[in-house]
Amino acid sequence: MNVAVCVKQIPDPAVPGTLSADKTLDRAGKLILDESDSYGVEMALQLVDAAGGGEVTLISMAPNDEVSGLRTALAMGAAKAILVSDPALAGSDALSTAKILAKSIERAGDIDLVLAATESSDGYTGTVPAQVAELLGWPALTFSKHVEIADGKVKVQRQTEAGYDEVEASLPAIVSVTAGVVEPRYPSFKGIMAAKNKPVDKVTAADLGLDAGQVGWAGARQEIVNIEQAPARQAGEKFEDDGTGAEKVVAFLEQLKVV
Amino acid sequence: MKVWVFAEVALDKVTTATLELLTKAREIGSDVEAIYAGAGDAAAVAASVGAYGATKLHVIDPGDGLPGQVAAATIAQLAGEQSPDVILFAQSYDGRDALARLSVKLDKPVLTNGMSLSANGDALTFGTAIFGGVTLVDVKLTTDGPALIAIRPKSFAAEESGGAAAAVANVATADSGRAAEAKILAQHVEEQQGPKLEEAAVVVSGGRGIGAAENYEPLVEELAKVLKGAWGASRAIVDAGWVPYALQVGQTGKTVKPKVYIALGISGATQHLVGMKGSDNIVAVNKDGEAPIFSVADLGIIGDVHKVVPVLIEALKAKS
Numbered sequence: 001m002n003v004a005v006c007v008k009q010i011p012d013p014a015v016p017g018t019l020s021a022d023k024t025l026d027r028a029g030k031l032i033l034d035e036s037d038s039y040g041v042e043m044a045l046q047l048v049d050a051a052g053g054g055e056v057t058l059i060s061m062a063p064n065d066e067v068s069g070l071r072t073a074l075a076m077g078a079a080k081a082i083l084v085s086d087p088a089l090a091g092s093d094a095l096s097t098a099k100i101l102a103k104s105i106e107r108a109g110d111i112d113l114v115l116a117a118t119e120s121s122d123g124y125t126g127t128v129p130a131q132v133a134e135l136l137g138w139p140a141l142t143f144s145k146h147v148e149i150a151d152g153k154v155k156v157q158r159q160t161e162a163g164y165d166e167v168e169a170s171l172p173a174i175v176s177v178t179a180g181v182v183e184p185r186y187p188s189f190k191g192i193m194a195a196k197n198k199p200v201d202k203v204t205a206a207d208l209g210l211d212a213g214q215v216g217w218a219g220a221r222q223e224i225v226n227i228e229q230a231p232a233r234q235a236g237e238k239f240e241d242d243g244t245g246a247e248k249v250v251a252f253l254e255q256l257k258v259v
Numbered sequence: 260m261k262v263w264v265f266a267e268v269a270l271d272k273v274t275t276a277t278l279e280l281l282t283k284a285r286e287i288g289s290d291v292e293a294i295y296a297g298a299g300d301a302a303a304v305a306a307s308v309g310a311y312g313a314t315k316l317h318v319i320d321p322g323d324g325l326p327g328q329v330a331a332a333t334i335a336q337l338a339g340e341q342s343p344d345v346i347l348f349a350q351s352y353d354g355r356d357a358l359a360r361l362s363v364k365l366d367k368p369v370l371t372n373g374m375s376l377s378a379n380g381d382a383l384t385f386g387t388a389i390f391g392g393v394t395l396v397d398v399k400l401t402t403d404g405p406a407l408i409a410i411r412p413k414s415f416a417a418e419e420s421g422g423a424a425a426a427v428a429n430v431a432t433a434d435s436g437r438a439a440e441a442k443i444l445a446q447h448v449e450e451q452q453g454p455k456l457e458e459a460a461v462v463v464s465g466g467r468g469i470g471a472a473e474n475y476e477p478l479v480e481e482l483a484k485v486l487k488g489a490w491g492a493s494r495a496i497v498d499a500g501w502v503p504y505a506l507q508v509g510q511t512g513k514t515v516k517p518k519v520y521i522a523l524g525i526s527g528a529t530q531h532l533v534g535m536k537g538s539d540n541i542v543a544v545n546k547d548g549e550a551p552i553f554s555v556a557d558l559g560i561i562g563d564v565h566k567v568v569p570v571l572i573e574a575l576k577a578k579s
């Protein structure tokens with residue numbers, strides 16, 4: 001079974017984000033594998049393993065030919081990657097991104113299953129996987145917290161407002177997985193060395209047959225009209241607990257008439 | 260302006276997020292209609308959405324498919340015939356499914372994670388927050404409608420209009436191709452005791468500072484119960500598997516706005532704060548006096564949860 005995993009490469013979320021001159025998130029520095037996507041990579045490796053054959057292909061769109069995050073996922077065990085990097089893609093919104101990813105999946109060819117995260121750490125629209133599915137004309141099993149493959153079908157537990165649903169579809173299909181669906185492995189030293197020589201197919205929007213009007217700022221069809229700091233909440237009183245901490249909380253709750 | 264709202268039902272009730280969207284729809288539009296994809300009691304849904312201002316309810320039967328994904332093809336067809344200016348979705352599971360597929364069908368961009376929305380004539384301004392809620396960004400679409408917009412729950416208050424039940428229009432389900440192949444085999448309701456996290460007047464949340472999974476029940480749940488509130492969690496302890504994801508508060512979890520939010524052993528990362536800083540009052544117990552949670556707390560106790568919380572629970576029990 002061949003599995004493709006959409007992996008986003010993002011600025012380190014531990015470092016406070018900034019905006020670049022064109023008001024998009026500044027992605028100029030070094031990018032890393034979005035932790036949310038490490039679950040999809042692990043899931044893909046496990047499913048291919050369980051199927052007894054096939055390989056894992058990574059799909060990523062990122063600026064400046066960025067491969068750091070891809071190398072991390074290749075070191076975990078993915079076989080190869082397609083990287084779409086093109087200045088024309090700056091400013092791409094969720095739909096343009098989905099168009100790029102869908103074309104890349106077609107380019108990979110012979111894919112039975114596509115995995116993505118339910119939402120990215122820096123964009124968190126949570127729509128890209130189902131948009132990709134619609135572009136490919138495939139079923140989408142979204143917000144999945146458990147995934148298994150049997151008899152040519154994929155079966156998941158999908159989060160709902162009230163609990164979860166068991167959902168099944170025939171292949172090929174796309175599945176978006178929540179954090180925690182599996183425990184991502186740490187790349188081994190051997191894996192890290194091997195990753196350096198694994199193939200990364202670098203392509204542009206034009207290589208995928210998409211013209212500039214469909215992607216990037218032109219495709220996004222929106223403009224940022226204002227940016228400001230969110231009003232800060234005023235801090236109140238702070239006490240060192242000297243044994244009367246609980247009392248102070250009780251008094252506070254009484255004053256609010258909560259007790 | 261003609262505004263449609265994608266209505267959702269959970270546990271036999273129209274969700275609060277839907278009612279919030281209808282309230283906003285009334286403010287920005289003159290003509291408000293709702294769409295419901297599901298097998299629930301259409302008359303009951305029509306009464307609920309009518310009471311919040313929808314005059315018409317388009318009902319789509321998704322069969323055993325995922326409601327949002329099956330409905331998208333039908334909504335696209337309806338939109339082609341009736342030209343709504345805006346379609347609002349909750350930033351929910353089915354809401355995002357419907358929104359995503361619809362955006363491809365109509366080839367329109369999506370605006371997601373909305374926290375504000377206003378209209379000036381026909382011009383919409385959509386507001387969202389980035390960097391974990393620190394920076395607010397306003398966006399305008401530069402293409403014609405329908406504008407496809409998803410809004411985070413709790414962004415607006417839900418207010419009744421006192422309207423009559425919406426007129427039900429059953430719509431023939433359009434062919435959604437392989438999207439309909441994802442079938443729901445079984446539904447599981449996870450028992451939830453006490454009030455809902457999003458609706459409780461008091462929310463008590465625990466973080467990594469509670470030390471271990473087995474401390475959650477006696478500290479966090481117990482305090483919530485004596486206050487007749489709901490219990491929540493930071494992502495750190497959800498990821499660690501101490502509590503289920505449904506309890507997560509924050510950017511990738513739920514947004515809560517209770518009268519009182521009590522944070523126990525939570526550092527106060529921006530991604531957590533974005534889900535709770537709209538609370539009326541915030542109490543924090545953390546042993547690190549420099550923890551960022553104190554910057555939003557009305558009452559901060561610098562102390563050990565293992566010392567403060569059991570005494571607090573006993574004191575409250577003694578009062579009731």
Ligand SMILES: Cc1cc2nc3c(=O)[nH]c(=O)nc-3n(C[C@H](O)[C@H](O)[C@H](O)COP(=O)(O)OP(=O)(O)OC[C@H]3O[C@@H](n4cnc5c(N)ncnc54)[C@H](O)[C@@H]3O)c2cc1C
Binds near residue numbers: 493507513562
């Ligand atoms: C894209 C993204 C999305 C995220 N979404 C969310 C989200 O939705 N919700 C969320 O919560 N987080 C989210 N996070 C994670 C967030 O950044 C923090 O890592 C997380 O909130 C930390 O959880 P915590 O406060 O429980 O743990 P920690 O940050 O480890 O804090 C534990 C706190 O407990 C205190 N403590 C320790 N022992 C005691 C004691 N005995 N008594 C009292 N206090 C004690 C410590 O001083 C410390 O302040 C997200 C992160 C990213 C990158």
Ligand SMILES: Nc1ncnc2c1ncn2[C@@H]1O[C@H](COP(=O)(O)O)[C@@H](O)[C@H]1O
Binds near residue numbers: 006008059094
């Ligand atoms: N630029 C990208 N490259 C590869 N995968 C992406 C990209 N953007 C989004 N995705 C995938 O789609 C998921 C959801 O993204 P989003 O809709 O932006 O929250 C991500 O977690 C990734 O798996």
